[in-house]
Amino acid sequence: MSKVEDFLSKEEEQEIVEAIRVAEKNTSGEIRVHIEKTTSKVPFDRALEVFHELKMNETQLQNGVLFYFAIEDKSFAICGDKGINDVVAADFWDCTKDKMVEQFKAGNFKQGIVDGILNAGEQLKKNFPWSEGDTNELSNEISKG
Numbered sequence: 001m002s003k004v005e006d007f008l009s010k011e012e013e014q015e016i017v018e019a020i021r022v023a024e025k026n027t028s029g030e031i032r033v034h035i036e037k038t039t040s041k042v043p044f045d046r047a048l049e050v051f052h053e054l055k056m057n058e059t060q061l062q063n064g065v066l067f068y069f070a071i072e073d074k075s076f077a078i079c080g081d082k083g084i085n086d087v088v089a090a091d092f093w094d095c096t097k098d099k100m101v102e103q104f105k106a107g108n109f110k111q112g113i114v115d116g117i118l119n120a121g122e123q124l125k126k127n128f129p130w131s132e133g134d135t136n137e138l139s140n141e142i143s144k145g
Contacts (some may be wrong), residue, residue, distance in 0.1 A: 004144045006105030007071050012110040013142055020140040023121025028128045029063040029084065030138045031117055032056060038072040045052040046070065047077040049143070053142060057081060059137050063128045065120045076100070078116065088125040096120060096139050 006051030008016070020031050032054055039046040047068035051057060056064035063085030069076045078093045080107045089095075 004037055006073065007069075008110055008142075015068075015110060016113050016117065016142060017140050019117045022125070023117050024136065024140070026071070026130050027063075027121065027124035028061055028130055028134045029065065029121070029124030030056065030136070031065045031120055031124075031140075032058050032138060032143065033067045033069070033113060033117070034067065034143045034145065035069045035071060037070065039070045039075075043068060043070060043075040043077040044072070044079065047079040050143075051079045051081075054143060056138060059083075061128055063124060064138065065124070067116055067120075069113075076117055078120070080120075084124065084127065088123050093121060 001073070016033060023031055034050045034054065041049075047066055050068055051064070051066045054066070056066055059081065062081040064081045065084060066079040067076065068079060076097075078096060080088070080093060096116050099119060100112040100116040103109070103115055
């Protein structure tokens, strides 16, 4: 499976977008998913690049979270902005990744991504609750490279 378009079905993509919508409903935080074929960089370094390309660093409260996947490399990274990283437990992203890897090992890629998104959403809700006037600053659609 080397084509980004074949990694998830249209239905699975919609379920992920819906998970983002649900996770963001109770928070001012922003969550994005980016999928590309491969990277020559360390996944986290590439995730940081994509984070900036998607302008996720421009959210008002610095509370964007990017789930980055390089499918041919079978690697992924979670990149949180300064606002969220300052308030979550030091091992939060590793714990989230571990939950996702459990699903991935069972071949449940969509469910692993959804679980990660909802887990991040819970932390965002706790630390960045939604308030009157909050707008969805970034698209919920999956971006592809």
